[in-house]
Amino acid sequence: MAKPSDDRRLELLQGTLDMLILRTLQWGAQHGHGIGQAIRTQSDDLLKVETGSLYPALHRLVKRGWLKTDWGVSEANQRARYYRLTPAGKAQLLREQDRWSQLVHAIGRIMNPSPASKE
Amino acid sequence: MRPDQDFDDEIRGHMALSVKERIERGEDPEAARLAALKEFGNVTLTRESIQAVWRPRWVDVAGALAQDIRIAWRSHRRAKGLATAVVLTLALGIGANAAIFSVVREVLLRPLVNRDEDRLIYIRQRAPGLGAENTAFSVPEIDDFKSRVSSVSAFGDFSMIEFPLVGFGEPRVVQAGVVSGSYFEVMGLHPVLGRLLTSEDDGPDAAPVAVLTYRFWSNSLNRDAAVIGKTIRIGTRAATVVGVLEPSVPYPADTQLIANVVTSPHHLGATMVTLRTHRMTELFGRLAPGATLEAATAELNEVHAAMMREHPEAYAPNGNVQLSVARLRDQIAAPAKTVLLVLLSAAGLVFVIACSNVANLILARTVRREGELAVRAALGASTGALRRTLLAESLVLCGLGAVLGVLLARPLVAVVGRFAARFSVRALDASADASLLWIGTGLAMAAAVVLAYVPRLPIQQTPTGPGPASGGVRITAATNRRLRAFAVAQIALSFVLLAGAGALLATLVALQTANTGFNMRQVLVLDVPLAIEEMGAKSVGFSREAIQRIGKLPGVRNVAVGNFAPWRDAGTLLPKLPFAVEGYTPADGEENPYARLRMITPGFFAALGVPLVAGRDFSDEDRRDGELVVIVSQTIAQRLFPNGEAVNRQLWWDTPLLGKQEPRRIVGVAADVDDENVVPGPALTVYHPLQQMPAGGRLFVHTEGDPYTFVGPVTRIIREISAAQPVERASTLSDVRTAVLAPERLNAFVFSGFAIVALVIAVVGVAGVLTFSVSARTREFGVRLAVGSSRGRLLLRVLSEGASIIAVGMAAGAVCGYAFVRIAASYFESVRLPEPLPIAIAAAVLVAAAVLASLMPAARASRVDVLRALQSE
Numbered sequence: 002m003a004k005p006s007d008d009r010r011l012e013l014l015q016g017t018l019d020m021l022i023l024r025t026l027q028w029g030a031q032h033g034h035g036i037g038q039a040i041r042t043q044s045d046d047l048l049k050v051e052t053g054s055l056y057p058a059l060h061r062l063v064k065r066g067w068l069k070t071d072w073g074v075s076e077a078n079q080r081a082r083y084y085r086l087t088p089a090g091k092a093q094l095l096r097e098q099d100r101w102s103q104l105v106h107a108i109g110r111i112m113n114p115s116p117a118s119k120e
Numbered sequence: 121m122r123p124d125q126d127f128d129d130e131i132r133g134h135m136a137l138s139v140k141e142r143i144e145r146g147e148d149p150e151a152a153r154l155a156a157l158k159e160f161g162n163v164t165l166t167r168e169s170i171q172a173v174w175r176p177r178w179v180d181v182a183g184a185l186a187q188d189i190r191i192a193w194r195s196h197r198r199a200k201g202l203a204t205a206v207v208l209t210l211a212l213g214i215g216a217n218a219a220i221f222s223v224v225r226e227v228l229l230r231p232l233v234n235r236d237e238d239r240l241i242y243i244r245q246r247a248p249g250l251g252a253e254n255t256a257f258s259v260p261e262i263d264d265f266k267s268r269v270s271s272v273s274a275f276g277d278f279s280m281i282e283f284p285l286v287g288f289g290e291p292r293v294v295q296a297g298v299v300s301g302s303y304f305e306v307m308g309l310h311p312v313l314g315r316l317l318t319s320e321d322d323g324p325d326a327a328p329v330a331v332l333t334y335r336f337w338s339n340s341l342n343r344d345a346a347v348i349g350k351t352i353r354i355g356t357r358a359a360t361v362v363g364v365l366e367p368s369v370p371y372p373a374d375t376q377l378i379a380n381v382v383t384s385p386h387h388l389g390a391t392m393v394t395l396r397t398h399r400m401t402e403l404f405g406r407l408a409p410g411a412t413l414e415a416a417t418a419e420l421n422e423v424h425a426a427m428m429r430e431h432p433e434a435y436a437p438n439g440n441v442q443l444s445v446a447r448l449r450d451q452i453a454a455p456a457k458t459v460l461l462v463l464l465s466a467a468g469l470v471f472v473i474a475c476s477n478v479a480n481l482i483l484a485r486t487v488r489r490e491g492e493l494a495v496r497a498a499l500g501a502s503t504g505a506l507r508r509t510l511l512a513e514s515l516v517l518c519g520l521g522a523v524l525g526v527l528l529a530r531p532l533v534a535v536v537g538r539f540a541a542r543f544s545v546r547a548l549d550a551s552a553d554a555s556l557l558w559i560g561t562g563l564a565m566a567a568a569v570v571l572a573y574v575p576r577l578p579i580q581q582t583p584t585g586p587g588p589a590s591g592g593v594r595i596t597a598a599t600n601r602r603l604r605a606f607a608v609a610q611i612a613l614s615f616v617l618l619a620g621a622g623a624l625l626a627t628l629v630a631l632q633t634a635n636t637g638f639n640m641r642q643v644l645v646l647d648v649p650l651a652i653e654e655m656g657a658k659s660v661g662f663s664r665e666a667i668q669r670i671g672k673l674p675g676v677r678n679v680a681v682g683n684f685a686p687w688r689d690a691g692t693l694l695p696k697l698p699f700a701v702e703g704y705t706p707a708d709g710e711e712n713p714y715a716r717l718r719m720i721t722p723g724f725f726a727a728l729g730v731p732l733v734a735g736r737d738f739s740d741e742d743r744r745d746g747e748l749v750v751i752v753s754q755t756i757a758q759r760l761f762p763n764g765e766a767v768n769r770q771l772w773w774d775t776p777l778l779g780k781q782e783p784r785r786i787v788g789v790a791a792d793v794d795d796e797n798v799v800p801g802p803a804l805t806v807y808h809p810l811q812q813m814p815a816g817g818r819l820f821v822h823t824e825g826d827p828y829t830f831v832g833p834v835t836r837i838i839r840e841i842s843a844a845q846p847v848e849r850a851s852t853l854s855d856v857r858t859a860v861l862a863p864e865r866l867n868a869f870v871f872s873g874f875a876i877v878a879l880v881i882a883v884v885g886v887a888g889v890l891t892f893s894v895s896a897r898t899r900e901f902g903v904r905l906a907v908g909s910s911r912g913r914l915l916l917r918v919l920s921e922g923a924s925i926i927a928v929g930m931a932a933g934a935v936c937g938y939a940f941v942r943i944a945a946s947y948f949e950s951v952r953l954p955e956p957l958p959i960a961i962a963a964a965v966l967v968a969a970a971v972l973a974s975l976m977p978a979a980r981a982s983r984v985d986v987l988r989a990l991q992s993e
Contacts, residue, residue, distance in 0.1 A: 053169065056169075
């Protein structure tokens with residue numbers, strides 16, 4: 002029963018969700034819904050995070066000390082939990098970004114071998 | 121952050137935002153709400169995953185394990201036979217270990233009840249040169265210690281004496297401790313009733329008083345509080361019961377009561393008070409504040425050395441007299457240590473055998489389940505999860521085994537406790553308590569963890585192993601090797617235990633059947649103890665009258681009185697004493713020979729069936745005022761007289777213990793009998809006529825027919841002569857020997873018990889391995905039969921497989937056993953390699969049992985149905 006739009010949607014690579022969440026929070030605190038929307042819009046609707054994965058991931062990150070939470074009031078005038086990066090979370094984001102770019106580079110070289118890369 | 125309560129709020133917030141967004145995009149509010157809900161997905165599932173994030177890891181593991189245990193329980197209920205075998209095996213192993221460990225803890229590890237028991241020391245004087253491990257002390261020696269030693273703040277002395285006791289029911293003989301007033305203070309003990317003795321009870325003018333021990337009070341007097349103030353007669357004195365001692369470890373001897381010095385005229389006599397060689401007092405001490413055991417030992421040794429220099433006549437130069445000092449607790453535990461450690465290692469071996477057997481059964485089962493495990497692995501079960509499944513199964517088995525084992529251990533504690541009580545009285549206090557549970561649980565957990573790691577997991581296997589698709593059993597070489605290794609280990613350890621049990625049984629048989637030189641079956645011996653001060657004219661008259669009147673009973677052949685019941689009195693009375701004979705001069709540096717001293721009435725040798733080889737028996741004419749005469753044993757005659765012609769030569773004692781002694785004429789030579797050792801050795805014994813050296817206390821009656829029918833009439837006659845005379849422990853010599861050998865018998869019994877358990881387990885193990893191997897190779901046997909192999913050949917093939925396991929196992933057992941004995945021998949000098957015969961018998965038993973065990977699987981192999989076997993895969 003896939004909707005047409007699902008066809009072009011991409012599966013999240015395993016382990017990248019944490020990095021995306023951390024990255025999204027780089028500009029300030031956000032609630033769960035906002036984080037999901039941010040990932041979706043920033044990826045041009047290509048990535049959609051299921052709430053069933055998003056919330057456990059958020060809690061996991063809180064437990065590891067990379068995020069902090071505060072209660073606030075959302076745009077819908079509802080109580081909402083806001084997530085924010087901790088210093089440890091910022092450090093983790095940098096590490097993951099590094100690893101990610103290495104991975105992209107490595108995969109890129111395998112998938113698109115070019116004479117230039119053989120220097 | 122508590123996610124479980126807050127999460128609902130968080131969801132509501134999420135929904136509100138989602139709905140608001142959709143409405144802003146122009147959707148109908150109701151449709152927007154439904155869409156948002158749908159988009160969110162399964163709320164419950166999400167909530168659970170969040171809760172899982174916050175749960176500690178072990179909760180998950182424990183939950184999964186609990187689940188696994190439920191499954192394991194069900195799976196075991198399907199394989200009842202296997203589960204029962206495993207549980208029983210483990211229960212035996214766990215039960216034996218828990219029981220023995222309880223006793224070990226009670227005897228070796230638990231502190232005494234005495235106040236500051238780690239400051240309490242026991243001082244022992246020994247003369248290894250004379251073979252005396254504990255000579256005790258004399259009163260002058262103790263006085264020297266008291267006045268010269270400062271690192272011991274107080275000394276307590278204790279000597280034991282046998283009293284006839286009148287006042288509590290039937291007259292009876294009791295063991296009584298005679299102590300000075302400092303004793304209880306030094307020991308740090310309290311009364312449960314009344315008072316204990318103090319320094320006011322010291323001296324010859326104090327009132328005679330006695331304290332009952334707790335065991336006597338509760339076992340024989342029903343804990344009757346009215347005993348306080350009661351007057352009893354002990355020996356010749358009346359004494360007042362003033363208190364009951366709290367339960368405590370009796371050392372050096374279990375007594376019924378403890379009395380002050382004035383109750384024992386012997387203790388007030390000059391011999392006791394002034395004679396430095398009259399050693400019958402045990403010495404305890406309490407370390408002075410700040411003094412260490414080492415310092416006290418050094419100071420005591422110094423004072424002891426000075427004493428020996430000042431009184432050289434009181435210390436035999438070749439006796440190598442020494443002092444040894446130990447904490448009381450260690451002293452009490454010492455004799456039981458070896459026995460308990462041997463038992464503990466036997467129990468340990470049984471546990472190892474049980475575990476390896478269970479490992480085998482489980483391994484065999486897991487091999488059958490390799491298909492199932494492979495399916496689980498293929499479905500994504502991790503190695504950890506599979507191990508957990510196996511752990512759950514072994515936990516269930518081991519848990520049941522532990523429960524049963526602990527139930528089994530409860531009665532076992534009593535048996536082992538009674539056994540170990542021969543070596544340390546503390547073992548009697550061992551009881552089945554909660555610690556059994558802990559030990560059982562600990563052992564079961566250890567076993568469960570080991571067992572869970574025995575089977576290999578399909579994940580680590582090569583791809584050629586049975587895949588998920590094949591449900592059949594295929595046994596790999598590695599599994600087969602493991603199975604065999606466990607079976608071999610069981611055979612090896614069982615062999616060690618069987619050989620040990622065989623050796624003990626062989627010793628027991630040798631002891632039980634040795635020719636003692638006595639008439640064993642027809643001679644009744646009874647204790648008719650007299651107080652020391654009654655030994656004189658009274659005892660002589662009493663003996664003569666008793667002999668006369670009992671001798672007239674129809675069916676009585678001979679009656680005699682002596683002072684020593686064979687074996688039963690060994691070690692309790694006089695030590696061997698030095699003597700000299702006319703015409704024999706010891707070589708330079710050689711001391712006078714030592715002999716046993718026995719007092720007997722005429723007819724003693726006839727009554728006990730000991731032949732006189734030369735000369736004559738004593739007669740009523742050998743009176744106190746007549747010529748002094750003795751009879752010697754054959755060994756004395758042969759060793760000390762040319763051609764063994766001892767009759768009419770002179771012999772005299774040469775020891776201050778007996779005072780100045782006249783020479784005595786040897787009138788007879790009796791055949792050797794050894795009344796101290798059940799297996800007779802050469803015995804140097806000198807017999808005195810009772811009239812010339814009054815003693816007594818042991819009545820010998822040689823009867824026709826059943827000797828025990830004479831106990832009643834004999835007792836009646838003695839009571840007619842003296843109404844308050846105790847008559848006790850009537851027994852034939854043969855039964856005395858049996859009773860004396862009780863520790864050996866119990867030893868052999870307990871050890872054989874272990875060996876039989878081990879044997880049964882090992883047989884089950886071998887049978888299990890072969891059965892499994894046969895059933896896993898049904899197809900192979902089918903093929904063999906199909907291509908013309910005879911059924912007999914198959915039978916032999918399986919039998920030879922069993923034989924090879926046995927052979928390797930026994931070889932390994934022999935090597936282990938040999939190494940074990942060598943190691944043990946370096947710690948305990950009494951450990952020796954057993955004789956070849958018991959080892960051969962043990963081997964034969966093991967081989968026979970194992971061949972029987974292999975017969976059933978072998979028969980099954982030879983009955984394989986060819987067609988079915990070939991179709992089975």
